[in-house]
Amino acid sequence: xxxxxxxxxxxxxxxxxxxxxxxxxxxxxxxxxxxxxxxxxxxxxxxxxxxxxxxxxxxxxxxxxxxxxxxxxxxxxxxxxxxxxxxxxxxxxxxxxxxxxxxxxxxxxxxxxxxxxxxxxxxxxxxxxxxxxxxxxxxxxxxxxxxxxxxxxxxxxxxxxxxxxxxxxxxxxxxxxxxxxxxxxxxxxxxxxxxxxxxxxxxxxxxxxxxxxxxxxxxxxxxxxxxxxxxxxxxxxxxxxxxxxxxxxxxxxxxxxxxxxxxxxxxxxxxxxxxxxxxxxxxxxxxxxxxxxxxxxxxxxxxxxxxxxxxxxxxxxxxxxxxxxxxxxxxxxxxxxxxxxxxxxxxxxxxxxxxxxxxxxxxxxxxxxxxxxxxxxxxxxxxxxxxxxxxxxxxxxxxxxxxxxxxxxxxxxxxxxxxxxxxxxxxxxxxxxxxxxxxxxxxxxxxxxxxxxxxxxxx
Numbered sequence: 062x063x064x065x066x067x068x069x070x071x072x073x074x075x076x077x078x079x080x081x082x083x084x085x086x087x088x089x090x091x092x093x094x095x096x097x098x099x100x101x102x103x104x105x106x107x108x109x110x111x112x113x114x115x116x117x118x119x120x121x122x123x124x125x126x127x128x129x130x131x132x133x134x135x136x137x138x139x140x141x142x143x144x145x146x147x148x149x150x151x152x153x154x155x156x157x158x159x160x161x162x163x164x165x166x167x168x169x170x171x172x173x174x175x176x177x178x179x180x181x182x183x184x185x186x187x188x189x190x191x192x193x194x195x196x197x198x199x200x201x202x203x204x205x206x207x208x209x210x211x212x213x214x215x216x217x218x219x220x221x222x223x224x225x226x227x228x229x230x231x232x233x234x235x236x237x238x239x240x241x242x243x244x245x246x247x248x249x250x251x252x253x254x255x256x257x258x259x260x261x262x263x264x265x266x267x268x269x270x271x272x273x274x275x276x277x278x279x280x281x282x283x284x285x286x287x288x289x290x291x292x293x294x295x296x297x298x299x300x301x302x303x304x305x306x307x308x309x310x311x312x313x314x315x316x317x318x319x320x321x322x323x324x325x326x327x328x329x330x331x332x333x334x335x336x337x338x339x340x341x342x343x344x345x346x347x348x349x350x351x352x353x354x355x356x357x358x359x360x361x362x363x364x365x366x367x368x369x370x371x372x373x374x375x376x377x378x379x380x381x382x383x384x385x386x387x388x389x390x391x392x393x394x395x396x397x398x399x400x401x402x403x404x405x406x407x408x409x410x411x412x413x414x415x416x417x418x419x420x421x422x423x424x425x426x427x428x429x430x431x432x433x434x435x436x437x438x439x440x441x442x443x444x445x446x447x448x449x450x451x452x453x454x455x456x457x458x459x460x461x462x463x464x465x466x467x468x469x470x471x472x473x474x475x476x477x478x479x480x481x482x483x484x485x486x487x488x489x490x491x492x493x494x495x496x497x498x499x500x501x502x503x504x505x506x507x508x509x510x511x512x513x514x515x516x517x518x519x520x
Contacts, residue, residue, distance in 0.1 A: 065165075067095040067158065067214070068140030072130045073148035074102040077111055078468060079259075081390055084115045085298050086152040092159040099148075100134040106470050107388050108148070128225030128233035131210065135224075141217050145210040145234075150256040153178065160254035161214040171246035172238065174213040175254030182418030183259055191258065195250075202248040208238035212256045219246060259418070296332045296415055299390035302382075303327035303336045303407070305354070306374045307345050307397055308365040314400055314502060315509050320345065322400040324352040330407040333393060339378040341365050357385055371396075372475050379472040389469045391415075394477065396462030400505060401491040401512055410466040413483050420479020421467040425486055426493050427455035457484055460493055 069087060073080060087097060097117035101109055102125040109119060120137060122130050135143050142162060152158070157175070164173045176195040179188040194207075213234065223240050225233045238248050305323055312319040320338070327336040338349035338356050341364065346356040358381050364374050375394060382389070391414060393407055406424065414422045432444040445453050461477060464485075471479050487493065491512055496505045 064094050065141045065162065066139065067092070067142045067144060067162065068135070068138030069095055069097045069144040069146055069158075070131055070134035070138065071097065071099050071146050071148050072102070072127070072134075073099055073104060073108050073112075074125070075104050075106045075108060076148035077104075077106040077108045077390075077470065079149040079151065080108050081111050081114075081299060082151045082295065083146070083148055084112060084117070085295065086155075086157070087146070088115060089155050090152070090158040091155045092162065095144075095158065096138065096140065098134045098138055100130045102130065106473075107383060110383070110386070110388050111390075126227060126230060126233075127210070128229060128237075129227040131225050131233070132227060135217075135220060143215050143217055143220060145213045145215070146256070147211040147258070149260065150177070150211050150258045153255040153257060157254050157256065160251055164249045164251055165214075165216060167247070169245070169247050170216070170249055171219040171241040172208060172213060172215040173249040173251050173254070174209045174234075175250075175256060176252040177209070177212055177258040178255055180257050180259055180418060181416060187260060195252065195255075197252050199252060200250040202238075202242070202250065204242065206235050206239040206242055206248070208234040208248055210234040211258055211260075212254070214254075296411060299332075300334050300388060301330075301332050301391045301393065301411060302387070302389040303330070303333045303393045303395055304375065304378060305336065305338045305349075305395050305397060306371060306378070307338060307340045307349075308342065311342075311344055311348065312397075312496070312502060314496065314505055318348045318352075319400060319496060320348055320397045321352045323395050323397045323402075324349065324354045326402040327393070327395060327407060328353060329404070330393075330411070332408055332411045335387070337378075337382065337387070339374065339381075357382070357387060372472075372477055375472045375477065376475045379469050383469075391466055392469050392472060393464065393466050394461070395464055398495045398497050398501075399460070399463040399492065400496060401489075401494055401508070402463060403487065403489060403492055406464050406485070406487075406492075407466075409485055410464055413485060414466040417483055418481070419483040420471065420481040421465060421477065422483040422485055423465040423478070424460045424463040424492075425457040425484045426460060427486055427488075428458050429453055429455050432456045457486070459484075460487065462495070463487065463492055 099112050099117055099119045100122055101119060102122050112119060120134060122133055131145055161173050161175060164170055177191050179191045219241055223237060226236050229236060307320055324336055327333050336354040338354045339360050340346055341360050341362045349356050360377060364377055391411060410422045429450050433440045433442050444456050467477060491508055496502055
């Protein structure tokens with residue numbers, strides 16, 4: 062088959078979590094004769110700014126309907142073949158595009174759709190649907206009008222005769238497939254053109270039954286047959302930023318600025334690309350730069366007041382960074398008051414965030430003692446009561462200053478955590494020690510010798 066030009070149309074709306082991984086995989090395909098058009102529907106996050114790092118065109122659409130958005134992008138394209146791809150779909154490998162294209166040697170083929178694989182943390186109902194619908198055998202469809210534009214390729218000449226319906230709110234793909242089949246064309250399902258897709262094709266219904274079905278399907282080891290694991294985000298290609306807020310007088314521990322310990326912990330991470338210190342102090346800014354961190358701005362002095370919570374500092378800082386085109390995929394907030402960070406802590410937080418599809422992950426310590434909270438002036442016990450420790454579920458106390466990993470969208474909203482929060486338990490006794498004053502420094506001085514010798518630096 063001679064080389065054909067392909068236009069890839071990607072529809073997006075607030076897809077900053079996925080767009081980088083999606084485009085990174087698209088531009089790493091072994092077939093290179095393509096251009097990309099992003100049709101964006103009023104994204105209010107950093108989808109567009111992230112996309113602008115890649116050689117593509119961006120078109121905005123206000124009145125979004127799926128078929129209308131695709132037709133808009135296609136009209137602006139020139140490819141002989143058109144790929145429809147959702148911004149939250151990530152091609153599994155570099156053969157995705159060529160695997161779609163090779164099916165068009167038959168002139169009767171109007172469209173090809175590829176496999177959709179769940180991520181490890183995809184909800185069970187969606188996982189069940191994808192494992193059931195998108196199998197491992199290639200299919201030629203003559204009467205079956207199932208088609209899916211999250212991952213598809215169509216022949217431009219056919220689209221010229223049969224564009225997508227611009228009025229329907231969904232299933233524009235299946236309506237199109239029904240029309241092309243009526244005219245004697247064929248639809249192909251190509252399982253080797255696969256993408257990771259978080260969302261499913263149906264909504265949750267019977268959850269208990271769904272969980273059981275998913276477990277059975279997973280035990281069939283369908284993934285092993287395709288030769289890869291459920292990985293979806295390449296952390297090495299993401300811009301992961303450690304963000305360290307600092308204010309007040311410079312504190313020293315063992316003759317070194319307290320800030321230095323936190324910067325060094327961030328720099329030890331194999332995933333963190335930039336370490337940014339946010340401060341209103343020129344003295345702290347110089348220390349940060351001397352330690353290898355960045356200080357692209359000095360924050361407003363009023364944000365260093367005793368009454369200002371760190372969520373407002375992070376919100377201000379992420380907005381300033383983005384104004385300066387410093388765009389983070391993941392942010393790791395760290396506070397300098399915790400000098401005893403276990404080795405590998407930051408990478409463990411980041412890995413858990415990515416692998417489990419969480420909004421945020423925070424370091425915690427387990428508390429087995431008696432715990433209470435105040436509830437409407439009453440005191441309410443929250444632990445399991447007086448039972449032997451070995452049978453007791455602990456209360457987990459967050460140590461967010463020690464380390465957490467989160468998405469920038471939550472910082473923009475003035476909060477540190479999203480709804481889906483994961484925890485990483487810290488077991489050594491030194492890490493929860495916080496240094497805020499002279500007494501804390503004195504205690505930390507006594508602990509630092511043992512800590513530096515590595516005797517207690519395990520998690």
